[in-house]
Amino acid sequence: MAEGSPGSLAFGQVVIGxxxxxxxxxxxxxxxxxxxxxxxxxxxxxxxxNEAPAGPCALDVGQLVTLGDVMAALGLGPNGGLLYCMEYxxxxxxxxxxxxxxxxxxxxxxxxxxxxxxYTHHPALREIFAQLAKWGFRLAAVHLVDSHYCTDxxxxxxxxxxxxxxxxxVELPHVNVLSKMDLIxxxxxxAFNLDYYTEVLDLSYLVDHLASDPFFRNFRRLNEKxxxxxxxxxxxxxVPLNVQDKQSMRQVVQAVDKANGYSFGEQEQRSLEALMxxxxxxxxxxxxxxxxxxxxxxxxxxxxxEEVMDL
Numbered sequence: 001m002a003e004g005s006p007g008s009l010a011f012g013q014v015v016i017g018x019x020x021x022x023x024x025x026x027x028x029x030x031x032x033x034x035x036x037x038x039x040x041x042x043x044x045x046x047x048x049x050n051e052a053p054a055g056p057c058a059l060d061v062g063q064l065v066t067l068g069d070v071m072a073a074l075g076l077g078p079n080g081g082l083l084y085c086m087e088y089x090x091x092x093x094x095x096x097x098x099x100x101x102x103x104x105x106x107x108x109x110x111x112x113x114x115x116x117x118x119y120t121h122h123p124a125l126r127e128i129f130a131q132l133a134k135w136g137f138r139l140a141a142v143h144l145v146d147s148h149y150c151t152d153x154x155x156x157x158x159x160x161x162x163x164x165x166x167x168x169x170v171e172l173p174h175v176n177v178l179s180k181m182d183l184i185x186x187x188x189x190x191a192f193n194l195d196y197y198t199e200v201l202d203l204s205y206l207v208d209h210l211a212s213d214p215f216f217r218n219f220r221r222l223n224e225k226x227x228x229x230x231x232x233x234x235x236x237x238x239v240p241l242n243v244q245d246k247q248s249m250r251q252v253v254q255a256v257d258k259a260n261g262y263s264f265g266e267q268e269q270r271s272l273e274a275l276m277x278x279x280x281x282x283x284x285x286x287x288x289x290x291x292x293x294x295x296x297x298x299x300x301x302x303x304x305x306e307e308v309m310d311l
Contacts, residue, residue, distance in 0.1 A: 010137050011262045012108030014129060014172060017144035018162075019114035022179045022243070023047075026144060027109045028055035029243035033253070034107055042106040044099075046128075047113040048085040049078070058106070059099040061089060082115050086124035093131050100135070107262075108137070119143075119166040129172055140173040140259035141166075142252070147178035147240065150197045151188035153210045157226055160200065163236045164229070173259035174235075177252060181242040181292060194293040198238045203227040240292045248292065 013030070015023045027043045034041040042058035049067040053060065065088050071081040089096065100108070112118070118125045132139060143166055149155040167174045178198065184190070191209050195201070207223050210216040216223065230236060239255050242248045257263040 009265070010104070010106070010108065011260050011265070012110060012137060012139050013256055013260070014110045014112060014139050014141045014170075015144065016112045016119050016141055016166065016170070017114065017179075018116055018146075021114070021144040021146055023114065023144055024050065024054040024111055026142070026177075026179065026241075026243055027111045029249070030109055030253075031055070033246070033249045037253075039107045040105060041109060042103050043109045043111060044103075045111050046089070047111055048089075049082060049113060050111070053111070057111075058103055059096075061085075064089065064092060064095050079115060079117075082113055083117070083122060083124065086113070086118060086122070086128075090124045090127045090131075093128065096128070096131075097135060100132075100137075108139075110139070116162065120162065120169055121165075126170055129170065138260045138262075140175055140256050141170050142256060143167075143174060143176045144179045144241075145176065145238070147181050147184040148187050150178070150194075151185060151190055153191065153206050154216060156197065157203075157206065157210075157223060157230075160203075160230045160236055161226060164233055167235055168233075173261075175252070175255045175259050176236060176238045178238045178240045179243075181240045181248065182244070185297060190297060194240065194297060198240060200230070200236050200238070203231060 015027055017023055024047075031041045031043050043053070043055065044059045045053050045057040046061050048061050048065050048070070051062055051066060051068070065085050067078065067081050067085055070076060070084050070088075071078065074081070074084065076084060112125065129139065129141075143163060145159050145163065149159045163176050167176075178184075190197070192201075192205065196205075204224075204227065207220065207227055210223055211220050239252050240248065241252050254263075
């Protein structure tokens with residue numbers, strides 16, 4: 001694929017997130033879903049620790065380097081070994097370019113490692129993504145986070161900080177996703193409606209809710225400052241996802257298509273109305289979020305928020 005040549009653009013998703021957030025499952029489910037839409041999609045495994053992918057991969061970084069080999073040869077632990085693997089991949093970008101040439105005409109799903117440092121401050125993956133952009137790939141980062149973190153206000157603030165740091169470091173169009181929506185209340189109840197978490201509304205209520213816990217009450221000022229940083233940037237929002245729900249998958253595809261520019265390409269016939277809707281972002285998520293809440297969040301006679309106010 002010639003660098004910067006007209007008509008050589010290819011589109012795809014960089015799937016990132018912490019370990020266990022469902023990246024590999026998402027990639028395989030998205031490949032099948034896009035196939036039903038008529039797109040030729042291919043999964044590229046960029047995780048050297050994943051030696052047994054969940055499904056077919058058109059290109060596997062394990063053919064170049066594996067975490068086990070690096071740990072054995074250099075005496076590194078899993079974290080240091082994974083960083084070395086990513087640096088090795090960045091230094092051998094020609095191998096990646098040659099493999100991607102064989103996938104010309106495919107919509108790419110890049111399954112990335114789960115080490116958070118790679119997305120918050122280590123430069124290797126960012127350099128790889130920048131190189132892909134030079135080769136004509138138009139990518140959007142899809143950052144998966146377990147939805148059940150919403151049930152713990154302290155963890156949700158941590159998720160917001162990590163998501164913001166990732167958005168600023170990766171330097172790609174970004175879509176944050178709350179994965180495993182069918183398990184959202186596995187570890188507790190939501191203190192607020194689901195749209196409060198997806199749209200990241202006034203976080204002062206979350207700080208007040210945290211203050212009801214004697215442990216977090218001692219860290220109120222710290223939480224307030226963290227919330228101020230998140231709200232000052234005003235970048236983080238989430239799309240809810242259950243990979244087994246077609247409507248949920250469609251919402252994510254629409255968000256990603258706008259982020260990486262696929263909506264504005266010539267690959268599919270689109271009406272002017274649909275194109276303008278994508279241009280101005282004129283799809284209102286409240287009704288879709290409400291439908292997700294009704295499907296996966298159990299109704300309560302009294303919300304946790306009301307109980308806190310009573311206290």
